Every structure is written in C-alpha cells, then in structure tokens.
Amino acid sequence: MSTEIQVKNPKTMAFILMLGAFIGLFGETALNMALSNVMEEFSVKAPTAQWLTTGYLLVLAILVPITALLMKWFSTRQLVIGGLVISLLGTILAGLSPNFVLLLMGRLVQALGTGLILPVMMTVVLLIFPVTKRGVVMGLMGLVITLAPALGPTLSGVIISSLGWHFIFWFSAIFYVLLTVFAVVKITNVSEITKPKIDILSILLSTIGFGGLIFALATMAEETFTAPIVWLPLLAGIIALILFGIRQMNMAQPMVNLRVFKYPMFTLGTFMMFLGILIILSSAILLPLYLKGALLFSAAVAGLLLLPGNAVNVIMSPIIGSLFDKKGPRTFVILGSITILIGNIIFVSVISATTPAWAIIGAFIVLFFGLSMVMMPSQTNGLNQLPRELYADGSAAMNTLNQVAGAAGTAIAISIFTAGQTGYLLDFPDASQREVLAAGVKTAFYFTTGISMLAVICSFFIKKPNEVKEKSLTMVKATEPVHR
Known part of the structure; x- marks a missing residue:
C-alpha cells in the first residue's frame, strides 16, 4: 500500500526545493574565499569578518527548529515562496551593500530564507516519494547538503578573481528569481496544518x-x-x-518533538551526519587558508584545486542513493567512514609549505569519496525509522544539529589552527609565515582525524530500521513467560 502523498509534479517540487536549499547552503561558505577582500574593502579585522559566516550559521540554528512549528501553521506553498523571496531580498541587500553592517544584515536575511527552505525540503521529499524510491531522491538531497558548502570556496574563488565578491550575491539572486517563479506555478501544499498553540x-x-x-x-x-x-x-x-x-x-x-531521539537509528544517523558536517565545514575553511596562504595559489586556482573532490561527490551521491535502495546502509557507512579516516590521515601526512598540489587534490578526492558513502545512507536510514507524523520534527532536529555542527567545525578548526601556529612559532621562531600557516592547518587536521575515528566506531552500529524492529520483537518474545 502506497503511503506517499500524491502530487502532480513530485520531481519538479523536489528540484525547486533542492536548488533553493543548495543556493542557501552554498552561501554558508561562499564568502570564505572573499574574507580577505571584504576585510580590505571595509577596513575590518578577521574576528569581525568571520561573523559573515558564523552569523549565517547562527540564524539557521535558531530558525530551523522554529520552522517545525511554522510548518503546522502555514502551507508548504507559503513557506517555500516566502523562503525564496526572503532569500532574494537578502542577496540583493548584500550585493548592494556599501559597508560591512549592511553586508552582514543581507547575509542574516538570506539565512532566514534558507532556514525556512531546508526543513521544508527534507519533510516534503519524505512525504511525496515512496520508500522504494527514497534512496535515489535522498542521495540527491544528501548531495545538496554536502556539496553546497564544500563547493562554496571553489565557485566563489573563480567569481572573486574574475568579477569581484559582489557577484556571488548577484548570481544567487538570479537563481532565486527563477525559482520563485517556478515555485508559484509548481509548488502545492503537502503539509497538514493543525495550528497548534504557539509556546x-x-x-x-x-x-x-x-x-x-x-x-x-x-x-x-x-x-x-x-x-x-x-x-x-x-x-x-x-x-x-x-x-x-x-x-x-x-x-x-x-514545538519540536524530541521523542524522535527514542528511535536508535535516527539518533545514530543524526550523529553520523553531525560528524560529517563537522569535517566538511572544517575543511571548507582550512583548505582555502592553506592553499592561498601557504602554497600561494590565487583564489581562482585554489578553488579549482578543490573541484575534483567535489566532482567525485556529484558522481557518487546519486549512485550510492540508487544502490542504497537495494543494499541498505551498513556496508556504505562502514566503508565510507574508513575512507574518510584515510583521507584525513593523508592530509596530516602531506601538509607542509612545499606540498605539491596533486597531493592535496588526491586527499580531498579520497575524503569526499568517503563522505558521499556516509552522509546520505546515514540520513535516509535514520529518517526511515520515524513514523510519518514525526517527519517534520525529525528533519528539524537533524537540520538544527547540522548547523550547530557547521558552526562548531568552523570555530574549533580555527581555534586549533591558531594554537598550532602559536606552538610552531615557539619551537621554530625563525620559521617563515608560510611554514607557520601550514603547521597550523596540519594541527587542525589532527582534530578532523579524531572525528573520523569516532565515525568509524559508530558506523559498525548502523542497521536497517526493520532489523532493529525485528531484534526488539525477538527480545520481547524471549522475555515472555513460558506457559506449560
């Protein structure tokens, strides 16, 4: 018996939501390559400029759990169109900004729109596609969640070098306009509006x-x-x-039903996603710093060096999604976690002020090959264990923790990077700036290696939801008294 909600154009709806979320998540890291440009143009220091990224994550983390409540008050159509329009206004404000304050305000407004679209995307996809096709669709959604922030430095590096950082926002604005038009025509309501009491x-x-x-x-x-x-x-x-x-x-x-965490595979899947986002956002801020500051590549070249790793993610995510429907999550998550660990070990082994570019490209490819096998299967397997009435709460909880992971990954990576530089200068006071910066990045990759080891351990506990249910039933039967 089919449990999905029937809509006229499910693929078109999914495409609009995924592209809208992609542009928003791309915005998380798009300015990482441009921070030095913004600092110079507006005469602000690094701690202040960093709020262009952190403020974005802050708004997402605050708004995403509230969106779970908004989905019970407003229709899917209202939230999607509203989210796209708000995002458009934010990108226009940021693109026109004559000073840092207005640029930051534009970023925060865009984050408001993204915070509406993200949980709606995940919930709608779960509702309009049957379980048998969910792997492929969630593979594409996983691609959006992992590729967008990872691709931010790559695309923005090319844009900054050829046109200037303002055009990052103008390209986003063009997509938001087109998506808003499509959303008005194609998006239909699939959520149940119950209007619960606002607490x-x-x-x-x-x-x-x-x-x-x-x-x-x-x-x-x-x-x-x-x-x-x-x-x-x-x-x-x-x-x-x-x-x-x-x-x-x-x-x-x-407001958010935390009983979703009573489902073990959802909890484990969310935790695996959390670890994956930690690694993605850490590398997204560390590698641009390293490639530009230690290896002295331009923003455009530094961005292009990260492209092969992102290409692997693009190719592998839909493949893993289709195989997931047949094979299940366990094998992919275990192999992927081990591959992520290998990628981080390579980074720790090769990073220096004289590392050849091919070594960084290779390590990044290995890293994202592993991430493509972990992120989608963990997410889909976790959400598959939830009953339909908890989809909105599950997606809100998962997305909120993803934003916390992003902020934590960025902050912890920079903290360890700074400490690594300080320690290296104490040991080698005559070292060049390139050597000091490379040492700081290398120290920070020890952190992501430790996170990878934790992911490997957790991966061995992944099971299909029906296997968990069958095991629970077996245990119940085993504890029942025997009547003679």
Whole structure:
C-alpha cells in the first residue's frame, strides 16, 4: 500500500526545493574565499569578518527548529515562496551593500530564507516519494547538503578573481528569481496544518540555547575559554537547551518533538551526519587558508584545486542513493567512514609549505569519496525509522544539529589552527609565515582525524530500521513467560 502523498509534479517540487536549499547552503561558505577582500574593502579585522559566516550559521540554528512549528501553521506553498523571496531580498541587500553592517544584515536575511527552505525540503521529499524510491531522491538531497558548502570556496574563488565578491550575491539572486517563479506555478501544499498553540517560552529557550552555543563556539576562535564572552553564553546556552528539552518532553504538542531521539537509528544517523558536517565545514575553511596562504595559489586556482573532490561527490551521491535502495546502509557507512579516516590521515601526512598540489587534490578526492558513502545512507536510514507524523520534527532536529555542527567545525578548526601556529612559532621562531600557516592547518587536521575515528566506531552500529524492529520483537518474545 502506497503511503506517499500524491502530487502532480513530485520531481519538479523536489528540484525547486533542492536548488533553493543548495543556493542557501552554498552561501554558508561562499564568502570564505572573499574574507580577505571584504576585510580590505571595509577596513575590518578577521574576528569581525568571520561573523559573515558564523552569523549565517547562527540564524539557521535558531530558525530551523522554529520552522517545525511554522510548518503546522502555514502551507508548504507559503513557506517555500516566502523562503525564496526572503532569500532574494537578502542577496540583493548584500550585493548592494556599501559597508560591512549592511553586508552582514543581507547575509542574516538570506539565512532566514534558507532556514525556512531546508526543513521544508527534507519533510516534503519524505512525504511525496515512496520508500522504494527514497534512496535515489535522498542521495540527491544528501548531495545538496554536502556539496553546497564544500563547493562554496571553489565557485566563489573563480567569481572573486574574475568579477569581484559582489557577484556571488548577484548570481544567487538570479537563481532565486527563477525559482520563485517556478515555485508559484509548481509548488502545492503537502503539509497538514493543525495550528497548534504557539509556546513563546519554547521559542525563547530554543533561541537562547542554540544562539548562545554557536555564539560561544564562534567567539572561542578568537578568545580564550575563560573569557566571560565565551563561557557566559555557553553556560546560558546549555542551561536553556536542557530546559527546552525538559519542556518539550512534557508538552502535549511540543514545538519540536524530541521523542524522535527514542528511535536508535535516527539518533545514530543524526550523529553520523553531525560528524560529517563537522569535517566538511572544517575543511571548507582550512583548505582555502592553506592553499592561498601557504602554497600561494590565487583564489581562482585554489578553488579549482578543490573541484575534483567535489566532482567525485556529484558522481557518487546519486549512485550510492540508487544502490542504497537495494543494499541498505551498513556496508556504505562502514566503508565510507574508513575512507574518510584515510583521507584525513593523508592530509596530516602531506601538509607542509612545499606540498605539491596533486597531493592535496588526491586527499580531498579520497575524503569526499568517503563522505558521499556516509552522509546520505546515514540520513535516509535514520529518517526511515520515524513514523510519518514525526517527519517534520525529525528533519528539524537533524537540520538544527547540522548547523550547530557547521558552526562548531568552523570555530574549533580555527581555534586549533591558531594554537598550532602559536606552538610552531615557539619551537621554530625563525620559521617563515608560510611554514607557520601550514603547521597550523596540519594541527587542525589532527582534530578532523579524531572525528573520523569516532565515525568509524559508530558506523559498525548502523542497521536497517526493520532489523532493529525485528531484534526488539525477538527480545520481547524471549522475555515472555513460558506457559506449560
């Protein structure tokens, strides 16, 4: 019996949502290559310029869980068109910005639109495609989630070198205009509008929790952990998230139903996604710094050197998606996690101030070959265990943690990178700036290697949802008393 919702153009709907999410996620890292240009043009320092990325992630982390509630108040059509229009306004504001403040405001407005589109995309895809075709579609969606932030430095490097950083926003604006027109014609409503009571306290706790956590992580890249500007928001964020969790578990109609984490494969799949995003966003900020600062490549060449790894991801994601429907997740996730570990070990082994470009290209290809085998199967397998009424809550929870992972990956990578540079200068005070920078990047890749080892361990616990259910039934039967 078919459980999906019948719509006239499911592929077109999925395409509009995925492309809209792709442009938004591309925006997460698109300015990484341009930060030095922005700093020079607007006379701002690195800690200030970094908020162009961190502020984007901050808005996403705050808005995505709230979107789970908005999906019960507004139709799919209203949210998609609204998200695209808001994103368009943000890109126009950023593209026209004559100063840093307006540029940052434009980025935050664009993030608002992306925060609406992301969870809607995931929920709609789960609803309009049958389980038997979900692997292929989720493979494409996984490609959007992994490729967009990874491809940001590559495409923006070419745009910056040939046209200038403003054109990053103008190209995005063109796509948003076209997608808005298509959305008006093709998007239909698939969500169930129940209009539950809006709990202001839940929204406040969620905002303080995720906002405080990401603000602290981002600030930690420039300040010590003992600085009040770090530990105060971190403490406030943790307390707020604990209170948010307790409140959600005791509400009849929670803002985000945290009972999704009672499903073991969803919890494990979300955690694997979290680790994968940590690695992607860490490498997305470290490699441009290394290629431009230590190996002295231009922004365009540095971007192009990352293209083969992204191409592997483009090719492999739909293939893994189609094979997932036949083979299941376990083999892919285990092999992929081991491959990610190998890729990080290569980075740690070869990074120096004189590393040949082919070695970095090869390591990046290996890294993304592994990521393409881990991300989609983990995500799809986790969401497949949820009942239909929890799809919106599951996608909101997963997307929120992805944004936290992105912010954490960026902040921790930069913190370790800075510490690595300081340590290397103490040991080699006469080292060149190129050698110091390479040493900092190498130290940061020890962090991603450790994350990869954790992913390998977790991968061996991946199972199909029906296998988990069968095991649970077997255990129940085994504990039942025998009547003689």
